[in-house]
Amino acid sequence: MDINPLGFWYEQGVLEIKKILMALVILMGSFYISFGQINSAHAEGGFFLRVLPDSSKEWSDNSKLWVVAVPGAKTTRKFTLANTTNRSINVNLKLGGSRILDGVISFDKDVKLKSAGYASFSENPVKLARNEQKVIEVAFSPPAGLESFAEDGYLVASVAGKDAPSTKSGVQVVIPTIYQYAYPMFVGVGSFAEYRSDFEIVDVGGYINSKGNALKVFLKNTGKIPILLSGDVSFQDATFGGPVLGPFGFSTSRISPGQTAYAAVQLPETITETSWKIFTKAIVGNNTKTRTFEKDLSFTGVSVFMRTIQVLLAIVSILGLLWSWRQLRPSKRQGVLDASIVPNKRRGLRLRRVSNPKIDDLDFDANAVISKLMEEIRAESDKAISASKIKVATKRTPVKKGVVQGKKNVKGAKK
Amino acid sequence: MKKKIFGAVVAPVSMLVLTFALGLGTVAFGTPGGGEPQQSQDDSLINTLNVTTEIPVAPWCGWYVSGGPDGDLTLVPADGAPTTYTGAEIALTATADENTAYVGPGDELTSQGADSDCSWFTEGNKYGARYDVESSGYQFTASTISGQDDNEMDFEANDLNPLIITNTGIDDCLAEGFTTNPTAEIKQSNTSTTPWTVSTASVTNTNFCQWSAKYEIKIPSGMSPTYGNITYRWTGPTLTHTLVIPETQP
Numbered sequence: 001m002d003i004n005p006l007g008f009w010y011e012q013g014v015l016e017i018k019k020i021l022m023a024l025v026i027l028m029g030s031f032y033i034s035f036g037q038i039n040s041a042h043a044e045g046g047f048f049l050r051v052l053p054d055s056s057k058e059w060s061d062n063s064k065l066w067v068v069a070v071p072g073a074k075t076t077r078k079f080t081l082a083n084t085t086n087r088s089i090n091v092n093l094k095l096g097g098s099r100i101l102d103g104v105i106s107f108d109k110d111v112k113l114k115s116a117g118y119a120s121f122s123e124n125p126v127k128l129a130r131n132e133q134k135v136i137e138v139a140f141s142p143p144a145g146l147e148s149f150a151e152d153g154y155l156v157a158s159v160a161g162k163d164a165p166s167t168k169s170g171v172q173v174v175i176p177t178i179y180q181y182a183y184p185m186f187v188g189v190g191s192f193a194e195y196r197s198d199f200e201i202v203d204v205g206g207y208i209n210s211k212g213n214a215l216k217v218f219l220k221n222t223g224k225i226p227i228l229l230s231g232d233v234s235f236q237d238a239t240f241g242g243p244v245l246g247p248f249g250f251s252t253s254r255i256s257p258g259q260t261a262y263a264a265v266q267l268p269e270t271i272t273e274t275s276w277k278i279f280t281k282a283i284v285g286n287n288t289k290t291r292t293f294e295k296d297l298s299f300t301g302v303s304v305f306m307r308t309i310q311v312l313l314a315i316v317s318i319l320g321l322l323w324s325w326r327q328l329r330p331s332k333r334q335g336v337l338d339a340s341i342v343p344n345k346r347r348g349l350r351l352r353r354v355s356n357p358k359i360d361d362l363d364f365d366a367n368a369v370i371s372k373l374m375e376e377i378r379a380e381s382d383k384a385i386s387a388s389k390i391k392v393a394t395k396r397t398p399v400k401k402g403v404v405q406g407k408k409n410v411k412g413a414k415k
Numbered sequence: 416m417k418k419k420i421f422g423a424v425v426a427p428v429s430m431l432v433l434t435f436a437l438g439l440g441t442v443a444f445g446t447p448g449g450g451e452p453q454q455s456q457d458d459s460l461i462n463t464l465n466v467t468t469e470i471p472v473a474p475w476c477g478w479y480v481s482g483g484p485d486g487d488l489t490l491v492p493a494d495g496a497p498t499t500y501t502g503a504e505i506a507l508t509a510t511a512d513e514n515t516a517y518v519g520p521g522d523e524l525t526s527q528g529a530d531s532d533c534s535w536f537t538e539g540n541k542y543g544a545r546y547d548v549e550s551s552g553y554q555f556t557a558s559t560i561s562g563q564d565d566n567e568m569d570f571e572a573n574d575l576n577p578l579i580i581t582n583t584g585i586d587d588c589l590a591e592g593f594t595t596n597p598t599a600e601i602k603q604s605n606t607s608t609t610p611w612t613v614s615t616a617s618v619t620n621t622n623f624c625q626w627s628a629k630y631e632i633k634i635p636s637g638m639s640p641t642y643g644n645i646t647y648r649w650t651g652p653t654l655t656h657t658l659v660i661p662e663t664q665p
Binding site for chain 1: 426499545646652659
């Protein structure tokens with residue numbers, strides 16, 4: 001087999017470059033996605049705070065400030081602080097407490113964080129020159145033997161506004177201003193094994209949202225630390241088997257320990273109401289779980305778009321029916337003329353109705369039609385009665401004829 | 416006659432459409448199961464294929480607050496009010512630079528962005544925000560510009576003379592999913608206000624709000640300064656503006 005060395009090495013080189021580029025793209029993509037999950041800032045004070053993902057633990061491989069602090073050891077997490085102003089600023093850092101109201105965890109300055117006593121920052125206050133950015137480390141060092149506990153809190157970064165220049169003349173009131181940013185965090189004190197992420201895939205169910213058919217994947221956090229789950233679902237016809245449709249991906253926001261939440265999976269129109277085998281997979285860190293459901297999937301609820309279409313169709317249909325009714329009903333004039341065939345008493349009533357503008361035309365015409373039909377039925381009935389009378393007469397006639405004939409015979413006999 | 420024939424055709428068609436519109440035809444018009452396969456069990460996994468594709472990914476959406484005063488607020492006598500204290504009340508006011516709170520891809524937005532500027536990618540990634548303004552107290556302490564304190568001229572914000580914060584234009588943000596609080600009185604019995612809140616359910620890619628905060632307080636009448644013929648300066652309680660990102664459950 002002839003191999004052109006130059007061509008071989010060229011191809012190998014291209015393949016290697018492709019692999020490196022692919023790896024870089026994937027690395028940058030994953031960094032960007034996890035880096036940007038909470039990407040907010042307090043530009044009033046001229047600073048940004050972003051938490052850096054740490055892939056060493058499953059709970060820290062994201063931009064959430066979730067920390068497991070082992071008693072007797074030092075646990076760290078890093079974040080960046082950036083000054084976007086043209087003046088130097090001092091950023092003060094502290095840990096603050098939280099309160100939970102209607103399921104929402106929110107900053108409460110009056111609540112103290114238990115773990116704050118074991119926390120320290122690599123620099124505090126952080127002095128930032130204009131447009132400078134620094135990576136700051138927050139370390140937790142709970143003492144050995146400390147009983148385990150977990151709590152939600154906030155990392156609070158604040159910057160004082162510039163001092164106001166005093167005026168030489170006239171009175172003035174100065175109100176000092178502080179700008180701060182409260183960034184949510186979770187601290188669990190205990191062993192890593194104690195806080196290992198764990199969860200269950202509980203159930204799946206179809207529903208309809210504004211974009212069409214969708215699936216809810218119910219997930220329960222059975223661990224002691226919040227989790228962000230990602231995963232996918234695939235479908236196979238439970239009756240006939242055949243191809244597997246999917247996978248359709250999903251991801252969740254925070255699921256607190258002990259809480260059951262659902263991830264929404266938007267489905268294509270090909271997933272219809274029938275019996276499906278649903279292959280479900282969910283992942284947090286290196287913990288992957290799968291579960292297969294066999295379900296008669298049904299989608300309940302109507303999307304806003306479909307509801308609008310239905311209302312429009314209903315209106316158009318009703319208008320069409322009304323128009324058809326107007327075209328098909330007997331005209332008013334015809335109704336009045338037809339009224340001449342009804343008995344005088346009813347006709348009088350009918351005429352009074354015609355002269356009365358409050359009476360609905362449709363009612364009038366309906367009555368006219370019914371009256372006409374009744375009259376026709378009566379007429380038919382009268383005709384039938386008359387016909388039966390005639391028949392009776394013709395039956396009697398032969399008898400009469402017989403008598404006559406008899407008389408004739410008698411006459412003949414006389415002859 | 417033609418109309419009657421047409422009417423006879425339209426009537427059943429309308430009835431049929433009406434039946435469908437009322438949802439009675441859902442089953443009749445539904446498509447049976449199946450569909451186009453996207454990946455069969457026997458196929459290779461997509462991530463093992465030697466295929467590269469380039470798909471641009473939108474920037475992440477986030478909450479940003481910008482503008483406002485660059486430093487401490489300085490309230491000065493309102494138009495027409497005396498600039499020298501003679502024992503009579505003096506009304507002071509200050510309007511801070513315009514604040515902007517928004518969802519967007521970055522920190523430099525000055526007008527509402529477009530839906531495609533950034534993405535939350537899935538509903539579960541969305542999060543709301545809250546903006547709190549909290550006062551450290553209600554005392555205004557007096558001193559001369561040369562640095563001499565004068566307790567005789569101290570005063571406090573109370574029911575008769577509160578520090579009034581008026582968030583001008585903030586009610587226009589109601590249509591943008593913001594729950595707003597246009598006015599607040601900082602005084603002994605109330606030291607905080609929440610100018611706006613956006614719940615996670617109201618978050619879009621383009622929530623946007625601009626407002627200007629106006630501050631008003633009066634130097635009370637009837638105070639006797641220890642020092643005369645000198646400029647006084649009062650320092651009020653510290654106002655802390657906090658952008659809070661609540662942690663929500665899916």
